[in-house]
Amino acid sequence: MDFPEELKYTEEHEWVLVEEDVVTIGITDFAQEQLGDVVFVELPDVGDHFDTGKSFGVVESVKAVSDVYAPVSGEIVEVNEDLPDEPEVLNNSPYEDGWMVKLKLTDTAELNELMDAAAYQEFVEKD
């Protein structure tokens, strides 16, 4: 299982790539493996605002429906338009082609609440 060093992570198994005040968000390798074959992805609209911990999207596998939660507060500035047509990309490339949304941060201090790769790996292996 893959835990890229440059990313931040949540206990809900989202990853966050920070580029100044915009973050890219997706689900982790662990999350996609637990879900199994992803068959449907629902994304928000550009301009939607989400507070930390609120559901901004849905990922469905054959067997399960999972909410995806905003790791930090902010406004959606871009969504991965290809994902709804090719949901299997979430399984094949969770950290790259499978990115879900880009969000403009409300408060950069919220990033301090996220786990680094080592802490997330420990969290997953303990789980």
Added chain:
Amino acid sequence: MKKTPLNQLHRDSGARMVEFGGWDMPVQYSGVINEHLAVRNAAGLFDVSHMGEIEISGAQAFDFLQYATTNDVARLVDGQVQYTALCYETGGVVDDLTLYRFSAEHYLLCVNASNTDKDFAWLQKLHQESSFSELTLVNRSDEYAQLALQGPQAETILTKLTDIDLSTLKYYHFLNGSVADMKMIISRTGYTGEDGFELYCAAADGPALWQQLLKAGTAHGLIPIGLGARDTLRLEKGYALYGHEITAEIMPLEARLAWITKLKKGPFVGREAMLEAKEAGLSRQLIPVKLAGAGVPREGYPVFCAGDEVGYVTSGTMSPSLKQGIALALVDSAVAAGDKQLEIAIRKRHVPAERTSLPFV
């Protein structure tokens, strides 16, 4: 949790295990979609040892089964299998099952795993309360392992290991024979809509049979299949699953199972209630629908017609073959018949759904 004789093999192979009706079962090995397509295109092997087996024998076994089950047992000949149901006096379903006739005085019922104890108790109660005294009921569930070999390559694979000429074994018939030198019941039945076999062997032989079949079948594309794909495979064919399409509160007549409900065969448990319901007109019916928009219909999602809630989804999934949402839904009879525009409520959206016909695939 109960375990089948193959439990350790599943764990060793890295299968993902889940609790299912009190059993520790593999839900997937290589992935639900991959497994599903393997069964449609080549072959798949299922451990269905959790299913229950109840033996009924004696001079009045036939009369008792004719009274206890909904289908017409008189239509069965030796070596034939029949899909049927046990119902309550209310017409609701105790369980659906396959009935195997060895002889006029000897039968085997294959029942749903989680219903085995309930079914056995129900049959014992009927036996005690009825006038059919000359029969013996035995729960043999622990004595059998059961494997299902399903898919277009199933016959080719099984032929390599058996002494039976499978070309003579017709759909919904069975024979006693050997596979890899182990004695078993070889039944041309299944729950996938593909050609295939269900093999009932001694519990202790289960692991060896599994390994021998995989070894013989690998070259033909055979892979192990978990409960996840078992569900998508049956749903693409519109087969009912107990607890979903049929329950103690749903009559077979409402669930497209009139074909196993022989109201003219004579008295049987539940018949009076069914005749009354039929006379009054069934208020709801199970229908197959396909989503016209994006999304995955799931059990319990409400169904709407012209703004009114008219029913709910009993089973739904993303069809791996069609890559489209499919569902069985129990809806008011008034909307079941016509080609009215239906919608399924998926979270906040109402997604259009087309009435279609079975099988989906």
